[in-house]
Amino acid sequence: MLEDFRVGSLANVCYIPDYITAKEEQRLAERLCCCKTPWTEVSGRRLKNYGGRVHDKSCALLQAPLPGWLEPLLQRLSRDTQVFGPGQQPNHVLLNAYKPGQGIMPHQDGPLYHPGVCILSMGSPTVMHFTRKCPQGGLCEGRELSVALMPRSLLIFSGEAYEQCLHGIDAAPVHPLHGVCNRAFLDRDAGQELMPEGERFSLTVRRVLKVRSLLR
Numbered sequence: 020m021l022e023d024f025r026v027g028s029l030a031n032v033c034y035i036p037d038y039i040t041a042k043e044e045q046r047l048a049e050r051l052c053c054c055k056t057p058w059t060e061v062s063g064r065r066l067k068n069y070g071g072r073v074h075d076k077s078c079a080l081l082q083a084p085l086p087g088w089l090e091p092l093l094q095r096l097s098r099d100t101q102v103f104g105p106g107q108q109p110n111h112v113l114l115n116a117y118k119p120g121q122g123i124m125p126h127q128d129g130p131l132y133h134p135g136v137c138i139l140s141m142g143s144p145t146v147m148h149f150t151r152k153c154p155q156g157g158l159c160e161g162r163e164l165s166v167a168l169m170p171r172s173l174l175i176f177s178g179e180a181y182e183q184c185l186h187g188i189d190a191a192p193v194h195p196l197h198g199v200c201n202r203a204f205l206d207r208d209a210g211q212e213l214m215p216e217g218e219r220f221s222l223t224v225r226r227v228l229k230v231r232s233l234l235r
């Protein structure tokens with residue numbers, strides 16, 4: 020199934036438009052925002068964490084229960100994408116909330132996780148850029164890949180895109196669509212740029228490799 024959704028020049032990047040319906044998006048966004056899990060702030064951006072926290076020293080997930088209402092989505096993601104390892108389920112979910120003009124610095128998700136991630140987008144659209152790491156250190160010139168992330172879409176990446184590239188979102192009021200690799204999946208009237216008007220919410224779904232259960 021994923022074969023039909025491969026985009027761009029990097030191996031193992033897939034973009035699925037309308038992975039969830041508008042109704043599912045609304046219900047999920049309400050639950051995420053209203054649930055009692057507290058928001059934290061990172062560089063002005065708001066975050067919520069589900070499934071526990073990764074302990075700095077042991078690099079293990081101090082596991083906390085995931086909300087029951089997230090389970091059907093997580094099962095669906097592992098079944099459809101198999102990006103968390105063969106037969107494996109994700110155990111960690113991050114909610115990011117971006118006001119218009121906010122972004123996320125180019126970064127790597129790192130070795131604590133199985134090297135595959137799903138990002139579900141809700142609310143305002145944006146563009147994510149992948150930049151290759153140089154063998155000599157630092158970042159290569161230019162961007163390897165840009166993907167428009169429309170609301171209700173699912174981005175999946177692993178392998179080369181996960182391990183050899185950094186990904187980020189420009190902190191900019193407008194996101195040009197020039198050169199995005201998933202143009203074929205966008206509405207014909209998408210225009211030349213995306214201008215977020217409201218907040219964007221994204222769910223970053225991953226599997227932390229080492230787990231220390233506090234549930235017992």
Ligand SMILES: O=C(O)CCC(=O)C(=O)O
Binds near residue numbers: 168186
């Ligand atoms: O909001 C996004 O689409 C990206 C989030 C991300 O890269 C992360 O949580 O590591």
Ligand SMILES: [Fe+2]
Binds near residue numbers: 126127128186
């Ligand atoms: Fe990331």
